Amino acid sequence: MVQTSDVFLLTNRWFDDESGESTTLEFWWHSPEGIIRQQLLQQAVCFIESADQPAAEQMLKTLGWPVQIRPLALSTFAGKPVSACYLPGGFLQRWRALLAEQQIVLREADVRLGDRYLMERFVYGAARLQWDGAVQVSAAAGFADCQQGRLSPGSYRPQLRWLSLDIETSIPRLGEEIRLYSVGLVSADRRLVLVVDEHDADTATRADIVHLACEADALQRLNQELALIDPDVIIGWNLVQFDIEVLVRKYRQHRIAMSWGRDGEALRCWQRRDLPGRIQIAMNGRLALDGIELLRAASYQFESFALDDVARELLSDGKLITGHERGSGIEQAYQKNLLAFADYNLQDCDLVWRIFERTRLLEFAIERSLMTGLPLDRMGGSVAAFENLYLPRLHRAGRVAPNLGEGYQAEKSPGGYVMDSRPGLFEHVLVLDFKSLYPSIIRTFCIDPLGLVEGLAEDSADQRVPGFxxxxxxxxxxxxxxxxxxLGERRDQAKREGNKPLSQAIKIIMASCYGVLGSEGCRFHDTRLSASITKRGHQIILESSSWIREQGYEVIYGDTDSVFVLVGRAVSDNEADQIGLTLMQGLNQWWQQRLQSEFGINSCLEMEYETHYRRFFMPAIRGADTGSKKRYAGLISAANGEPQMVFKGLEAVRSDWTPLARQFQQELYRRIFLAEPWQEWLQQQVQNLLQGRLDHLLVYRKRLRRPLADYQRQIPPHARAAGRLDQWRQLQGLPPRYQQQGGWICYRMAAGGPEPLVDEESGCPPFPLSAPDYSHYLDKQLRPVAEAIFQFTGDDPERWLQGQGSLF
Structure with a gap:
């Protein structure tokens, strides 16, 4: 009897049998009927040129390896016929090394076994699983077993079971093993804290607090709770790199199996080669999703990704213990107020849960998986996503993919075009923006790895589109x-249906296509591809600007896919909109006619009228008369008709400037743009600063992008602050934070130099703070902001800053 089920992929892996001559693929699927484990025999596949087959077969006769080679109706990008090598997965590395010794090139040997099996069947995330006979159900484990089975594309969107997990530990100190205090667990129907309780249990008795006598007991109970809750997805904040990494060490320390797999198998953990110091994990049938990484994958941006900061911005809620003494406050609660400590732990779990709900992060991950085939826990992965979509189509077109480094790279592809700007303070500037410019260029000019191979081999000029x-x-x-x-059609449909997670997932995938082709980490990297996108973009912006000038308008700036048009006269909002729409329609029509005439192709370029800035400011480069790039401010009308300020690239939206400078710029520019009085306000701001009323706004928060030891000459202030903090940590018996991999530092400028404000790990201020160096903030934070716009307003601050002649 044939049975079928809609399924969604949770995890996959492969393993060889004891003989090493047979490979099993194992897929864990979520279905409406429950969890299904599918196991099937499947060999690895890679390719050599058919001309090398006799030599390869001769080696196999000598070695006796279980490799079969068969010719295929496929060819390389160079047109050479290929043969497929079929072998167990465990032999892949040895086979590649052996062939390399004989100068035989092996192609697509780096494609993962499970990924290849799914992509060649066009299975991305969801599938229809078909199998013969009854499914063996493991009552104890709660999942069904399916041997072999057949897969076809599907569209099943699962309702996954979440578990939010958060641990609390002691502050790490040199020479001391970190102590596990508790593990908080929150699911849809279970809520509890496992506390390693060194106190009298009667002092904190509550239904959601489980008292365990020692760490080992807590770890055993955690295994039991995971099996009971049986989540599909474990979520958390810095989940893998902190919570699970600590737990892995604790399970090893106490010699307890971390049996988190759905089948009772232990969680697997290994060091990442691409990111030293970071780990990667895998569980059979379960996933771990980190909120920080998933927010970044979904293109969310925050000044700080600390849980408290993100929660306050998204939820207007936050941690129960905050501030400079947070670390010591947690330890004090653990020692003296276990109920408050448990509430703190559960609140962290709740915040993560609510952030996932608020941002629909899990829906985004599911939609991305359905589009690309990437597992839910695969962050980044633009190259892998592209190859999942492209390789099976390439094979059906009769080609195998090249290896890394085989593409043309003699010339370097430029980045996006950025026009020199005209600095100044303007009235009525229109922004025209090409919708998805790079994807549109790919469509219009037929830019494609296979298209490049076929185009170079094509004799007829009528069948080719020239690139660069x-x-x-x-x-x-x-x-x-x-x-x-x-992809574009699916995104338009997702927008019509209000499916924001799907729309966002497709947008990111489409935007990544250029980045993938321009990345040396992609097997299709060829600068003839990337340059034919970026240099064509340069041409389009330049020629669009020329056409606009012919219509009687000045283009004061252009940036990758946008042009900024100065109307040149006073207009109402409606008149400005009409001019923008007229330019948009005329330019689209002009490009359609131009490309049809010159290349015989249809234009997919779509210019959109985006914004009318009633007032617009483009600053000059400091110390020069030329305009800056990617930095401007403007005044628009919001949807409700109210005036609204927009800042791009300026201090007001840059996290490496202090809140003092950001707030100062926002209010000063708003007043100037709206012609409101600002002189007295500015003078009062200066007085507030000098009298210490703005000390809370003087914080710098910057990131050391290199280890502290790499800063040897001309050490910047944030590195000096980090060095002082590490010296303090050493005196406290704490390990250094910045010596190996850098990190974020908060500091304030005093007369004696930069002073770190707080040790974020322990939550302690390192030393009593000196008085701020107010002259530094006047000269380095307020002055540049004010002078940039005063240059074009004609105002001289010396006239009205009485008694502060040295201020600006």
Missing amino acids: FGGQFHKHRHLLPDLIRQ
């Missing part, structure tokens, strides 16, 4: 333009 660096693209034999078109 000698690239030629076939007008009809290509893959990526059609894939981009399909």
Whole structure:
């Protein structure tokens, strides 16, 4: 009897049998009927040129390895016929090394076994699983077993079971083992804290607090709770790199199996090669999703990704213990007020849960997986996503993919075009923006890895579209333009249906196509591809600007996919909108006619009228008369008709400037743009600063992007502050924070130099703070902000800053 089920992929892995001659693929699926574990025999596949097959087979006769080689109706990008090598996964590395010794190139050997099996069946995230006979159900484990089975594409969107997990520990100190205090667990129907209780249990008795006598008991109970709750997804904040990393060490220390897999197998943990100091984990049938990484993958931006900061911005709520003494406050609560300590632990779990709900993060991850085939816990992965979509289509077009480094790289591809700006304070500036410019260029000019190969081999000029660096693209034999078109249509449909997670997932995938082709980490990297996108973008912006000037308007700035048009006269909002729409329609029509005439292709370029700035400020580069780039401010009308300020790239939206400078710029520019009085306000701000009423705004927060030891000459203030903090930590018996991999530091400038404000790990202020160096903040934070715009207002601050002649 044939059975079928809609399924969604949770995890996959492969392993060889004891003989090493047979490979099993194991997929864990979520289905409406429950969890299904599918196991099937499947060999690895890679390719060599058919001309190398005899030599490879001769080696196999000598070695007796279980490798089979068969010719295929496929060829390399160079047109050489290929043969497929079928072998157990455990032999892949040895086979590649052996062939390399003989100068035989092995292609696509780095494609993961499970990924290849799914992508070649166009299974991305969801599938229809078909199997013969009854499914064996493991009553004890709560999942069904399916041997072999057949997969076809599906669209099942699961309702996954979450568990929010957060641990509390002692403050790490040199020479001391970190102590596990508690583990907080929150799911849809279970809520508790496992506390390693060194106190009398009667002092803190509550239904959601479980008292354990020691760490080992807590770890055993955690295994039991995970099996009982049986989550599909464990969520948390810095979950893998802190909570799970600490727990892995604790389980090893106490020699207890970390049996978090759905089948009772231990969690697997290993060091990442691409990011030293970070770990990667895997559990059979379960996933761990970190809120920070997933927010970044979904393009969320915060000044700080600390849980308290993100929660206060998204939820207007936060941690129960905060401030400079947070670390010691947690330890004190653990020692003296276990109920408050448990509430703190549970609140952290709740905040993560609510952030996931508020941002629909899990829905985003599911939609991204359905589009790309990436597992839910695979962050980044733009290259892998591209290859999942592209490789099976390439194989059906009769080609195998190149290896890394085989593409043309003699010339370097430029980045996006940024026009020199005209600095000044302007009235009525319109912004026209090309919708998804790079994806549109790919579609319009047929830019594609296969299209490049076919275009270079095509004799007829009528069948080619010229690119850059000698690239030629076939007008009809290509893959990526059609894939981009399909993605765009699905995004438009997602927008109509109000499916924001899907729309965002597709937007990120489409935008990554250029980045992937321009990345040396992609097997399709070829600067003829990336340059034919970016240099075409340069041409489009320049020629669009020329066309706009011919219509009687001045273009004062252009940036990658946008042009900023100065109307040149006083207009109402409605008149400005009409001018913008007229320019938009005329430019789209002009490009359609131009490309049809010159190349015989249809234009997919779509210019949109985006914004009318009633007032607009483009600053000059400090100390020069030329305009800056990617930095401006403007005044628009909000949807309710109210005036609204917009800042791009200026101090007001840059986290490396102090809150003092950011707030100062926002209010000063608002007053100037709206022609409101600002002189007395500015003078009062200066007095407030000098009298210490703005000390809470004087904090710098910057990141050391290198280990502290790498800063040897001309040490910047944030590195000096980090050095002082590490010296203090050493005196406290705490390990250094910045010696190995840098990190974030908060500090304030005093007369004696930069002073760290707080040790974020312990929550303690390192030393009593000196008085701020107010002259520093006047000269380095307020002065640049004010002078930038005063240069164009004609105001001289010396006239009205009585008694503060040295201020600016």
